[in-house]
Amino acid sequence: MSCYDLPGLLPIDQALERMLDQLTPVEQVEDLAITAAVGRITAEPVRARVNLPVFDNSAMDGYGLRHQDAATGKPLPVQARILAGQSLNTPLQPGHCVRIMTGAPLPVGCDTVVMQEHAQDSDQGVAFDPLPEPGANVRLNGTDLKQGDVVLPAGHRIRPIDVALLISVGLVDVTVHRRVRIAVFASGDELQAAGTTLAPGQIYDSNRPGLHALLDRLGVEVLDLGVIPDEPQALRQAFSTANETSDLVISSGGVSVGEADFTRDILAEEGDIEFWKLAIKPGKPLAFGRLSKAWFVGLPGNPVSTLVTFHLIAVPAIRRLMGMTHRPLAQLAAISQDALHKSPGRMDFQRGHWAVKDGTVQVRCTGSGQGSHQLSSLTDANCYIALEQERGPVLAGEAVTLWLFDDVLA
Structure with missing residues (x-):
């Protein structure tokens, strides 16, 4: 059975390609x-x-x-002493040496440095044993980077280590894309804020705070619109506000086919839906498209489905808007320690924890189960056990492919 046996389901690689082909980085830039x-x-x-x-x-x-x-073997008299931050205004005299410290500029004519452990000082001068190779312990001008060389490419996320490099080549500021603005909300009459007393049928709103935390890690501006009730006009107003204030709208819930799942219908009214069902588990119901001004990603409402589809679909979209190129998750072959339930038809991203045992990469399932509501399967995980669409059940000891968590979830 292939994904095409399940009408309307789009494989994840095709979904990513279609989405990323349409998205472009935000145009506004700033010097920081x-x-x-x-x-x-x-x-x-x-x-x-x-x-x-x-x-x-x-x-x-x-x-x-x-x-x-130095090759003469004769002791050399010391012409001068040069510390870092100092310089010798006269050339090195033939048959002489200079006492020099790390980082100090070489005088004209000096082509080799001998470490002090290989020097023997006496009244006749300084002798060297063993003799150095020509050019030893010398850092030549421009051998790391030359003026005009590209230090960082466009689309590079600036890291703390980059700060030192940029300043070392004479830069004081850098041109960057402005922060991407993302509006996020959850929909559902059952959702309640943490700390409140739950009435029968109510649950705590965990998806939206979880998404907010992940968005903070990505370094974007977040407009939190809160929980929107399952009422069409309230959802329309939320999308209208988000459309006017953000580059991307991310919603949680309401994209399935239940009687109170209005999000997909309103998106179809207010914009264009590119796709809304994926051949993946968890996370089949997922909407991607465009409003009049902003893009949108409508995530499913089950907690694991929300976080997994955010990671696999929304994060690549956000990074493209930020100006970064798509960076697929690293993959690794492993041996499954557990038997895994799997039916052909959708690619299954089960949560696992991998480690090297006896020289072999092995992976085990995490949590008490792999249901889309079981958040415990994510808390101990460091990878997805990515089971191919056409694959059936997996026996313990079989080979599987892992998609390793990156810095978004790790």
Whole structure:
């Protein structure tokens, strides 16, 4: 059985391709001080303003000399002492050496540095044993980066380590995409805020806070519209507000086929739905499309389905809007420690925890079950056990493919 035996179900790879082909990064950019740009996405290639290293310098505390002078085996008199931040205004005299510290500029004529552990000081000068190789312990101007070289490409998420690199090549600010604005809400009369007393039939609204936390990790601006009741006009107003204020609208619930699931119908009225059913488990009911001004992703309401489809579908959409290229989850072959229930027809993303045992990558199922309502299956997981659409049940000891959690869920 293939996905086409289940009418209207779109394979995940095709869904991602169709979605990402339509999305483009937000157009507005801004210049930020480098120290304030961590987590932001470069809008253009970032180029070095100076060479790195800026000048020829010593990689060691030791003695700088001309290699041909050291080869004589004679002690060399010390011409000068050079510390980091200082320089010698005269060339190195033939037959001499300089005492030099790490990072100090080499004087003209100096081509080699001998570490101080290999130098023997005496009244006649400094002798060296063993003799250094030509050019030893020297950092030459521009050997790391040259002025004009691309330091970071466009679409790069700036990390703390990048701050040091950017400043070292003479930059003080960087051009980045503005933050993506995302409106998020949950729909359902049964949803109640944490800490309230639940009446019969009510549950706590966990999806929306969970999504908010994940969105915070992505570094976007979040407009939290709260819980919207299962009432068409209230949902229309929520979508209208989100459409005017955000780049992407993410809803949780209401995209299935229940009598009170109005979200998909309202999306069809107010915009264009590109697809709304995926050949995956959990998370078959998922709507993607466009309102007049904003894109939307309508996630299913079951907690695991919400978080898994956010990770697999919404995150790639958000990253594209941010200006990043799509980065598929890393995959790994493993041996299943458990028998896995699976029916052909949909790709199944069961939650698992992988580890290396006896030199073999092995994975076990997590949680008390793999139902779309069982959040415990995610809390101990570090991967998805990605079972192919056409695959049936898996026996313990069979090979499976893992999709490893990235920094969004890890």
